[in-house]
Amino acid sequence: MHLSNALVSAQLAVGQQSCRRSSEIPDSRAKGGRMFPAPILEYFRPASVGEATRLLSGGAGENAHIIAGGQSLMQAIKSRLISPDALIDLQDIKALRSIHFDKNGLVIGAMTSYADIASDKRIPAAFAALCDAAGHVGDRQVRNRGTIGGSLCWNYIAACLPPTCLGLSATLELQNAAGRRRMVEARAFLKGPLETDRSSDELLIAIHLGPAAARTGSAYRKWGLVTDALPVVNICVSLEVGADHICREARVALGARSEGPTRVEAAELALRGVRKGDVRAIDAALDAAAEAADYQSDLWADAPYKKVLLRKIGREAVTVAFARASGEVGK
Numbered sequence: 001m002h003l004s005n006a007l008v009s010a011q012l013a014v015g016q017q018s019c020r021r022s023s024e025i026p027d028s029r030a031k032g033g034r035m036f037p038a039p040i041l042e043y044f045r046p047a048s049v050g051e052a053t054r055l056l057s058g059g060a061g062e063n064a065h066i067i068a069g070g071q072s073l074m075q076a077i078k079s080r081l082i083s084p085d086a087l088i089d090l091q092d093i094k095a096l097r098s099i100h101f102d103k104n105g106l107v108i109g110a111m112t113s114y115a116d117i118a119s120d121k122r123i124p125a126a127f128a129a130l131c132d133a134a135g136h137v138g139d140r141q142v143r144n145r146g147t148i149g150g151s152l153c154w155n156y157i158a159a160c161l162p163p164t165c166l167g168l169s170a171t172l173e174l175q176n177a178a179g180r181r182r183m184v185e186a187r188a189f190l191k192g193p194l195e196t197d198r199s200s201d202e203l204l205i206a207i208h209l210g211p212a213a214a215r216t217g218s219a220y221r222k223w224g225l226v227t228d229a230l231p232v233v234n235i236c237v238s239l240e241v242g243a244d245h246i247c248r249e250a251r252v253a254l255g256a257r258s259e260g261p262t263r264v265e266a267a268e269l270a271l272r273g274v275r276k277g278d279v280r281a282i283d284a285a286l287d288a289a290a291e292a293a294d295y296q297s298d299l300w301a302d303a304p305y306k307k308v309l310l311r312k313i314g315r316e317a318v319t320v321a322f323a324r325a326s327g328e329v330g331k
């Protein structure tokens with residue numbers, strides 16, 4: 001069955017509790033030719049993590065692929081970058097779609113949508129960069145379908161969530177079919193563009209953030225050709241400040257780079273000891289970030305102009321992170 005038919009059929013199958021194969025889902029094939037270049041033979045909709053990992057580790061065949069929000073995968077299939085024989089759709093696994101707190105901090109299920117993250121008022125100032133990033137991904141449709149887990153597993157060069165999770169020192173929880181769970185720091189998980197530390201039989205389960213020190217604030221900013229477009233440059237800043245409004249700890253992460261998302265140690269060092277509102281010192285730290293960011297020129301902007309943009313959005317991100325750390329502004 002073609003993916004388009006499978007998805008339409010699957011969406012019509014309301015209230016199903018257990019995993020169904022494409023052969024069990026009524027065929028709603030429309031008249032006309034194939035929409036996608038390669039036929040997708042099987043479509044699975046597991047209702048639990050256990051079922052999904054079993055399918056992933058051979059139960060759905062050799063060439064099965066996970067689909068979350070489909071906002072990147074569908075484009076990859078249409079452009080023949082990926083030609084899966086089977087799709088494992090995670091949308092029925094409710095346990096993967098949640099935002100809650102545990103004793104260490106915030107836990108976000110991999111299938112949580114951008115829209116749910118952006119609108120969650122409980123997310124504290126320490127992790128507010130997540131709301132900045134999720135609230136400006138693409139358009140409303142993309143934010144409703146796209147998921148944090150999909151963004152991290154895809155790790156597209158111009159994505160918002162990978163540098164944000166890196167800047168917030170997130171830890172990712174993965175599980176395989178044997179039930180083995182492992183925790184990986186975002187720094188180790190996110191490699192070059194479209195590359196991660198995930199093994200092919202592992203499912204990303206959740207993203208863990210924290211614990212965060214008191215008086216920690218974060219912010220994410222991006223610059224794209226139009227509002228909410230894919231970023232040409234982006235930055236995530238997380239600051240811990242003292243009661244004296246002086247920065248004690250700083251984390252700065254950049255995306256949109258050919259090596260993948262990266263922390264910028266020079267900027268982090270330069271921000272430590274800086275007092276809130278000290279524009280000259282903040283600009284010096286951003287000069288260090290721009291110096292370290294070996295951008296490449298492309299159709300959207302040349303490398304020197306990207307550095308100009310980085311200084312501009314970086315100053316905004318640092319200023320907002322300071323204000324959030326001081327409890328002056330919320331999300």
Ligand SMILES: Cc1cc2nc3c(=O)[nH]c(=O)nc-3n(C[C@H](O)[C@H](O)[C@H](O)COP(=O)(O)OP(=O)(O)OC[C@H]3O[C@@H](n4cnc5c(N)ncnc54)[C@H](O)[C@@H]3O)c2cc1C
Binds near residue numbers: 138154203
């Ligand atoms: C018009 C448009 C504009 C966009 N603008 C932006 C933007 O401004 N900023 C931005 O960051 N992104 C943007 N995107 C991309 C968007 O963020 C995607 O939603 C995201 O990259 C993928 O998330 P998804 O849930 O759709 O994953 P999918 O596309 O379904 O999957 C992506 C990949 O991750 C794998 N995967 C998904 N979930 C899991 C899991 N739990 N465990 C293991 N593997 C998994 C899939 O197998 C696949 O390889 C845009 C997309 C579109 C279509």
